Amino acid sequence: MLAREPPGADRLGAGAFVGALTQVRAAGETAPRMIAPPALRCAGLVKRYGSVVAVNGLDLEVRRGECFGLLGPNGAGKTTTVEILEGLNVPDAGDVEVLGERWQGDGRALRARLGVQLQETKFPDKLTVTEVLTLFRSFYPRGLAVGEVLAVVALEEKAGAYVRTLSGGQKQRLSLAVALVGDPELLFLDEPTTGLDPQSRLQAWEIVEGLKARGRTVLLTTHYMEEAARLCDRVAIVDHGKVIALGTPRELIASLGAEHLIEFSVAEGAAAPGPDVLAALPSVEAVKQDGGSWRLTVREVHRAVPGLLAALAESGAEPTHLQTHHATLEDVFVALTGRKLRDA
């Protein structure tokens, strides 16, 4: 369905999903149950910029109360997707539902239920932190007191400070405060910690964890796998405008078939053992070669490493580099795409 249809046009029949509650009746049940629609649902989302396909048939469902992550490299289409969900950008195709509603008209009523932290936010330098929050609070019919939201993001000390005097981390927390001031049902955080120093990142994570503990629904985007693994109940791995994997961080890692990775390299021209030999080593589940480097997915490092060293010695190849680590979401991305998240 094209999103640029006139308001009210609805292929699925007059507002199939629209409304806060939907009646369902399971087999054998006499009375219908009332269930809330998911916080977010989109299907077949497409967005092109000239010849660039930024979003390429993306489907997503975010449940109420979960922290859902879109994890993907730069350029994967995460920002374009969230801007469409936020009603700030119009897709070329696809259906979008936010809190059971579709974007139509001026979207004002729906917007008042959302909190949005954009990937980049610029506030006027000559406003104070309190003034910025008072201004944004005035856009919402209901919400938190400015003092309350300052406490959530630990910026009380900066209440009277001018925006221009804030550090990067403090500005980021101010933009988070702006997203929270309307006491939203659904919060969008686009790369909430990109560009932050490690301490500010940790602080931002703690704020998001506090929101989770209070049952907020959060959709966040990130290209940091540690962030997705730590904060998100479920993660969609996005690449080239599509969801290529979906699950809890644990499920995604389990999809590798084993919990550990061994990476090694041999000197150029050295006769390393062949892939069949490596695959037959104890505890090895998968083998991937990239030039002179190998990645082995293994169940037990202490069983695989001795076998690997013996096989290398037998073929006369000296490893120039050998390291092991516990499998991460990065490894899931590499297994799916053959590329790394950060420098993809």
Ligand SMILES: Nc1ncnc2c1ncn2[C@@H]1O[C@H](COP(=O)(O)OP(=O)(O)O)[C@@H](O)[C@H]1O
């Ligand atoms: N306004 C725009 N005009 C042209 N191309 C765009 C625009 N916004 C995004 N793109 C392109 O769309 C693709 C996806 O971008 P984006 O959604 O920002 O990805 P991400 O947030 O995952 O880094 C990129 O190739 C980007 O260059």
Ligand SMILES: [Mg+2]
């Ligand atoms: Mg982005």
